Amino acid sequence: MNGGGTSRHIGRILIRAIVTLLMVAILNFILFRVIPGDPAKLLLGGGRVSATAEQIEAQRQNWGLDRPLLPDQLVDYLSATVRGDLGYSFKFRGRHVADLILERLPATIVLVAVAQLIAIVVGVMLGMYAGWRRGGALDNGGTVASLLLFSTPSFWVGMILVVVFSTKFGWLPGYGAYSPGGTISSIDSILDHLRHLALPVTALALGLIGQYVLVARAAMSDVVTEDYMVTARAKGLTNRQMLMRHAFRNAMLPVVTLIALNLGYAVAGAITVEAVFAWPGIGGLTVEALNARDYPVLQGVFLLLGASIVVSNMTADLAYGLLDPRVR
């Protein structure tokens, strides 16, 4: 192993992540400047309120809009972004975009974390088993089912779940994160929240399960044909020993990478599902911003999605390097 090579490898991954994030921020900057209408006017009421010329000029100076776009305004924009200043929402007047996002983030994280956890446990186990017993009835049926789940939009699964479990049987709520009115005791409130979580989590998890099954299955069926598995059998290991000592750990490599990657896309993937269930998270905020043409919020969301994707990609690359020394 070569220490210099490793640190250069890590350096490359870091630089790539920073460049990608920078491009996300620059894209945000360009998009905001492309929107028709004077930004100073937009700031004074989204273009709907009439303002005097002096007011507009004062705004221009106040926000530095009288300075050249490049490089002054871009540099200002980037340094503000780094400081966490994402501007003000149009719709929620006077509120910081960063505050709005932080306020909505916990609901999304709960939804996504529970769905991912369930999907990882169920999907990886089913996929590994299918790959281990490749060609069996469970394998064939499971692969078809996984492809089906993988090709189905999660939000549509959510709508169907609402029709069946909420409207038809009335078992579970299909709207919001808490019952209206609120509950007094904290235990009731947690139970109420869990009941509201059930359907959106299921909708999100089903699609993820399909994906994890396919990858875990492919990884495992690659591993079982490797030479070291033949060696292991020749040594007289039992099936169970082979699975535990050799197959499982090696097959986990691509699966771990996929999990790291998926965590970054998870927030984006939940947007449409949140829209179905009126879940009060980032997805709900995105839909409100889209409907109200609230561009600062939309850009804030874009930055958040970009950052989570870049960080998870970086983690996946680093994890791959750690787990598989050949990559370095």
Next chain:
Amino acid sequence: MSESTTRYSPLGPARAVKGFLQQLLSHGGAKVGLVCLVFFLGVAVMPNVLVGPLQTAVNATGDFLAPPSSQHLLGTDEVGRDVLNLVVHGARISLTIALLATLISLFVGTSIGMIAGYYGGSVDVWLMRLADFFFVMPSFVLALVITPVVLEVMGRGGDILGFRPSLFVILVVIGMTSWAFVARIVRSQTLSLKERTFIDRARVVGSSNFSIMVRHILPNLVPQIAANGALVVASAIYVETSLSFLGLGDPLQPSWGTLLSLAQRAGAASAGAWWYLGAPGVCVLSVSLSFVLIGNALDDTFNPRRRVIP
């Protein structure tokens, strides 16, 4: 290393095609996918013949949210339009957007990948850095923020080449943001192809770089482009459906995603109107599954050793 890139066939092209089709159709999944696709393409080609012109709130004939009956096989929506009519017309819109977006994506991806691989050096480095960005950022996330801004600039009225502006913008944005995967594959194939003797021979007889790329390298890339093209269509349908569901589509040209968005806004799920949201969803699911199955079968036919899914 690249047994799949040149396919010399002494039997002539017709038999080569026949052999290829036989091999492709030996995959059960590809058979199902092709039948399903032919059905939907047929529907998309002649919606007016099958169900008459697109119904609107003005000329709707049914009750509000009526369940399926002999008159309305798939029930009606919240303003009394026939859901079968909407879904059949939606097929044309959804498939057109997905296929055109894929064409753009394949064109951009192939050009960039081929130029990067062929010229190498700093051209390669910069183009692939650009591709890295689009590879990491999913089309859906980029389109989510780019589409509304472009629409704001262009306005939502009128139409462009027969599309409502929002559909046109969506298809261009999907095409321009989903090419990175294709570019990577094309680049790696081009890297190996350009070292072959037939490329040297073309260069010796004085072919220009452009003509070498188009006449000698491109034909050998067709297998990879085709297999990935099918997967690009599947993802384009997914992205278009999601964006339209979030309200970026156009109610005057409703795609399947727009229908789902309308169903959601009309409260179809809590009204128990399973037919209204079920029909467009099943269509999206069948078409994207078909493309995934065909893409995998193509990939397996061209690269028998690299199996993704059986």
